[in-house]
Amino acid sequence: MIELIDIHKTFRVDKREVEALKGVTIRVRKGEIYGVIGFSGAGKSTLLRMINLLEKPTSGKVIVSGQDLLELNEKQLRGARKKIGIIFQHFNLLSSYNIFDNVAEILRMNKVSKQEIKRKVDELLKLVGLEDKAEAYPSQLSGGQKQRVGIARALAMDPEILLCDEATSALDPQTTESILDLLLDINEKLGLTIVLITHEMHVIQKICDQVAVMENGQVIEQGSVLDIFSVPKHNTTKNFMRTIFNDEMPEEMVNKIKKVNSYTTRLRVTFRGDAAMDSVIGNISSKFAVDTNILYGSITSIKGTALGILIIQLSGERDIVEEAISYIKGAVYHVEVQAQKEGKQEVLNT
Amino acid sequence: MTERLLELTPLFTLSIYETLMMVVISLVIATLIGIPLGILLVITRPNHLAPNRWIFQILNIIINIIRSVPFIILMVAIIPFTEILVGSAIGIEGAVVPLIVYTAPFIARLMETALLEVDQGVIEAYLSMGASRTQIIRRIMIREARPGILLCLTIATIGLIGATAMAGAVGAGGLGDLALRYGYQQWDLPVMMVTVIILIIIVQCIQSLGNWAANKMKKNL
Ligand SMILES: Nc1ncnc2c1ncn2[C@@H]1O[C@H](COP(=O)(O)OP(=O)(O)OP(=O)(O)O)[C@@H](O)[C@H]1O
Ligand SMILES: [Mg+2]
Numbered sequence: 258m259i260e261l262i263d264i265h266k267t268f269r270v271d272k273r274e275v276e277a278l279k280g281v282t283i284r285v286r287k288g289e290i291y292g293v294i295g296f297s298g299a300g301k302s303t304l305l306r307m308i309n310l311l312e313k314p315t316s317g318k319v320i321v322s323g324q325d326l327l328e329l330n331e332k333q334l335r336g337a338r339k340k341i342g343i344i345f346q347h348f349n350l351l352s353s354y355n356i357f358d359n360v361a362e363i364l365r366m367n368k369v370s371k372q373e374i375k376r377k378v379d380e381l382l383k384l385v386g387l388e389d390k391a392e393a394y395p396s397q398l399s400g401g402q403k404q405r406v407g408i409a410r411a412l413a414m415d416p417e418i419l420l421c422d423e424a425t426s427a428l429d430p431q432t433t434e435s436i437l438d439l440l441l442d443i444n445e446k447l448g449l450t451i452v453l454i455t456h457e458m459h460v461i462q463k464i465c466d467q468v469a470v471m472e473n474g475q476v477i478e479q480g481s482v483l484d485i486f487s488v489p490k491h492n493t494t495k496n497f498m499r500t501i502f503n504d505e506m507p508e509e510m511v512n513k514i515k516k517v518n519s520y521t522t523r524l525r526v527t528f529r530g531d532a533a534m535d536s537v538i539g540n541i542s543s544k545f546a547v548d549t550n551i552l553y554g555s556i557t558s559i560k561g562t563a564l565g566i567l568i569i570q571l572s573g574e575r576d577i578v579e580e581a582i583s584y585i586k587g588a589v590y591h592v593e594v595q596a597q598k599e600g601k602q603e604v605l606n607t
Numbered sequence: 608m609t610e611r612l613l614e615l616t617p618l619f620t621l622s623i624y625e626t627l628m629m630v631v632i633s634l635v636i637a638t639l640i641g642i643p644l645g646i647l648l649v650i651t652r653p654n655h656l657a658p659n660r661w662i663f664q665i666l667n668i669i670i671n672i673i674r675s676v677p678f679i680i681l682m683v684a685i686i687p688f689t690e691i692l693v694g695s696a697i698g699i700e701g702a703v704v705p706l707i708v709y710t711a712p713f714i715a716r717l718m719e720t721a722l723l724e725v726d727q728g729v730i731e732a733y734l735s736m737g738a739s740r741t742q743i744i745r746r747i748m749i750r751e752a753r754p755g756i757l758l759c760l761t762i763a764t765i766g767l768i769g770a771t772a773m774a775g776a777v778g779a780g781g782l783g784d785l786a787l788r789y790g791y792q793q794w795d796l797p798v799m800m801v802t803v804i805i806l807i808i809i810v811q812c813i814q815s816l817g818n819w820a821a822n823k824m825k826k827n828l
Contacts, residue, residue, distance in 0.1 A: 309735050338737035349732040353751050353824070363733070366742050414736065 258450050259285040259308055259418065264317035266303055266474075277303040278314070279474040285452055285467070287417075290444055292461040292482070293454040294497060295471030301454040304471070305420050308452060309341045310334060322417060339367070342411030346423040348403040350395040350410075356382070357391040360409045367414065381409040385439060401432035408439060412447070419443075421453035425460060437463050458497045462486065462559060470494045483559050487527045488591050502566045504553050521572040521598045522582065523552070527591040528565035537588045538569070545581040547573035568595070575599075612797060618785065623805065626781035629699055629771045633706035634764055640711040641763075642756075644670070645718020646744060656730070656740045670712040678709050678770045682777060702779030706770055714763045721755030722748055754821040761817025765810050772806065782806055 266278040277300045285291040295301050306312040307319055310326050319326045324337060350359050360378045369377070382388045385405035395403055404424060411419055421440070425433040441464050444451055455461065461468050461482060469479035470493060478491045489495045499505060504525070528537075542549050553568040571578050586592045644666060650656040651663040676684070682705040686696045689704040725748050733743050749756070772783025782802050790799025 311731065311735055335737040335739060338735055341735070343732065343735045345728060345732065347728055349726065349728040351729060351747065351751060353753060362746065363736050363738065366733075366738050366746065411736075420735075 258287040258289075258322060259283075259291075259452065260318070260320040261304070261307055262318040262320070264304070264307055264314045264319070266300075266307070266312065267315045277474055278307075280317075281471075281474070281476050283469055283476065283479065285450060287450055288444070288448050289466045290440070290451045290453065290464050292465035292468045293452070293471055294456060294458065294461055294468060295454075296456060296493075299471040300474040301471055302422055305422055305452065305454050308418070308420055309338050309343065339414045340416050341418045341420060342414070342416035343420040343422070344404065344407040344411050344424045346426045348395070348400075348407045348427075350403060350406055352395055355392055355394050356387060356398070356406050359395065359406055360413055363410065363413050377413065378409075381412055384412070384443070385409045399432070400428050401436060404428065404432075404436050405439065408436075408443070412443065412449075416449070418450045418452065421451065423455060424453065425457070426455070433460070434463075440464055458500045462501055462557065466560065470497065483529070483562055483564065486559060486564055487529060488593075501557065502555050504555070504566060504568055506552065506568070519548075519572045520575040520578055521570060522578060522594055523568065523570050523596040524582065524585070525593040525595050526567040526569060526585060526589050527593075528556075528563070528567065529590040530562055537585060538567075540588075541571070541581050541584065544584065545573070545577050547571045547578055547581050612801060615798065619801065619805070622780065622782045622785040622802075623809075625699060625779075626768070626771050626783070626809075629702055629706060629774065629779065629781055630764065630767050632699075633703050633710055633771075634760075634767055636703075637707045637710035637714055637763070637767075638760065640707070641714025642718055644711065644715035645722060646748075648715060648719040649722045649748075650740070650744065656734075656743060666715075670715055673708065673712045674716065678705070679773050681705055681709055682774065697778045699779060701777060702771065702774035702781075706767060706774065709770055710763055710767055713766060714759065717759035717762060718756065721752045721759050724755055725751045754824040757821045757824065758817055761814060761821075764813050764817075768806065768810060768813075 261281060261283050264278050264281045266276075268275040268277055281300070281304060283291070283293075283304075293301050293304060303312055307314055307317075308321060310319060313327070321337065322340065326334065326337060329337060351362065354362060357378055360381055361374050364374045364377060378391075379388065382391055385408050387402060387405050387409070390398065390402065390406075395406065398406065407424070408419075419440075424440075425436050428436060437460060440451060440453075443449055444464075451464075453460070453465070465482050467480070468482050468485050469476045470485070470491065471477065472491075472493050478485060478489070478494050485494065486498065486501075489498045506523075538549060538551070541547065548571065550570040550572075551567065552570055554565070555567075556563060556565040558564070571581055573581075582592065582594070647662060648666055648670075651659040651666075653660070673681070682702075685705055685708060689696045689701055692704055693700040695701050729751065730743055730747060733747050738747070771779070771781050772786070775781055775783030775785070775787045778784065782805060786799050786802040789795040790802065
């Protein structure tokens with residue numbers, strides 16, 4: 258559906274050069290919700306603006322719905338853009354038009370008939386739950402309602418793709434939830450492909466299928482949300498993950514581990530689906546002569562698949578502990594040894 | 608004194624008529640020139656709809672030059688141009704040409720300010736939806752800037768009234784001419800006072816009308 262291939266973008270500001278994108282490649286399949294996450298200045302907006310060519314790449318290819326956008330002339334490009342809706346952090350509504358006209362204006366520009374406009378706009382306002390606000394002006398709406406108008410407007414031309422530039426960053430948590438639910442809803446109902454950028458991991462967790470993590474103009478990690486959440490590799494990704502699973506060990510905890518006398522390991526165990534967590538833990542205690550200590554546990558759902566993170570500490574005879582670890586490895590999705598300690602020695606790797 | 612003023616009533620009526628004629632004609636033509644120039648000044652900026660450094664700079668310089676010449680000097684300086692254009696440098700036709708040359712750049716500047724108020728994000732939104740530049744200028748920028756444009760035209764009109772009074776100096780007729788002939792040259796204080804009062808009333812009316820209309824438009828914003 259969307260392919261950005263080896264995109265480079267350099268901005269020239271007063272003879273100074275800013276490399277905003279350094280060879281980014283992403284592929285978005287039809288009907289999927291693709292999230293891009295990164296800190297401020299990572300290049301997310303610049304990347305998003307490549308998809309409708311609001312920003313031209315310095316080099317690279319932009320292919321949307323099988324069309325190489327860089328080969329289109331101005332008129333063809335305008336045609337292609339009509340099939341790409343977009344919503345913004347600050348909504349960008351027309352303050353002098355009422356809600357009906359805000360949604361209708363783009364249809365009027367495209368010479369759609371009056372009755373058809375009326376039908377279409379009413380239907381869209383109903384879809385976003387604002388059918389009673391048609392006569393209101395943007396200044397009379399709340400942020401969440403304004404974003405709903407933005408969504409209705411973006412859908413007016415029946416796009417195949419919807420781009421969201423931090424669409425929920427200006428909203429409170431509850432309103433964010435409702436907007437995300439609406440996006441999920443239209444993704445399912447209309448089969449719309451959605452690309453969204455955000456700096457909130459929570460947004461990715463809630464609605465995305467795929468995720469790309471950006472830093473300094475590069476994608477440092479990408480894959481399915483479930484995979485990335487199960488085993489984040491890059492440090493930045495891990496930091497983002499902590500906003501959801503805060504599995505950082507408190508200082509006292511770490512000190513306590515140091516006091517244990519026997520061979521001790523600390524494991525980060527990832528469960529997926531319904532691999533029964535309790536039975537695995539239960540089995541360890543009954544099958545192996547080791548002390549099991551649960552330090553942290555959390556479970557969440559990612560698009561219907563349960564994902565559990567557990568941090569446990571095993572101590573006992575070295576061989577038996579190792580045996581227990583391989584047993585766990587066989588039963589769960591992923592095990593990472595976070596730290597281990599040999600008898601009275603200090604922690605080897607933390 | 609009242610009797611004398613009553614005697615002069617036809618003269619006042621004629622002068623008011625002449626002033627309004629000059630103002631209306633020059634305002635219409637200056638607006639027709641000034642608005643497109645104002646739009647050009649906005650869209651040729653870097654990162655706008657049609658960036659063009661040359662057009663932007665040249666327009667800027669020309670407008671600055673004209674705007675820095677006082678009207679009375681501008682009027683005299685362009686007499687040859689006025690004569691070529693309308694065949695005479697006196698009377699209403701003679702005054703209208705410098706009035707337009709004086710007001711059009713003023714309107715262009717005011718338009719520029721009003722249009723720059725339009726949120727860049729809104730323009731970007733419609734660009735991404737595939738709107739053409741003309742559609743964005745006509746249906747988004749001008750529409751969104753309407754209250755500002757109205758105030759800009761109000762200010763331009765008041766500026767014009769001031770300038771027409773000076774145009775009296777080249778025998779253009781109108782209230783300014785009246786005040787000069789009776790008030791200044793014959794030291795007829797009552798006539799001068801009445802003229803000034805009429806001018807004040809006209810200016811007040813236009814300003815109030817402009818404010819009222821702009822506020823009415825803004826009410827929804
Ligand atoms: N038009 C521009 N001219 C010059 N530099 C730009 C331009 N747009 C973006 N940049 C630079 O490119 C880099 C990436 O910007 P971008 O807006 O894509 O970041 P972002 O990830 O969207 O950040 P944020 O979360 O703050 O929106 C920044 O260093 C920015 O200063
Ligand atoms: Mg951004």
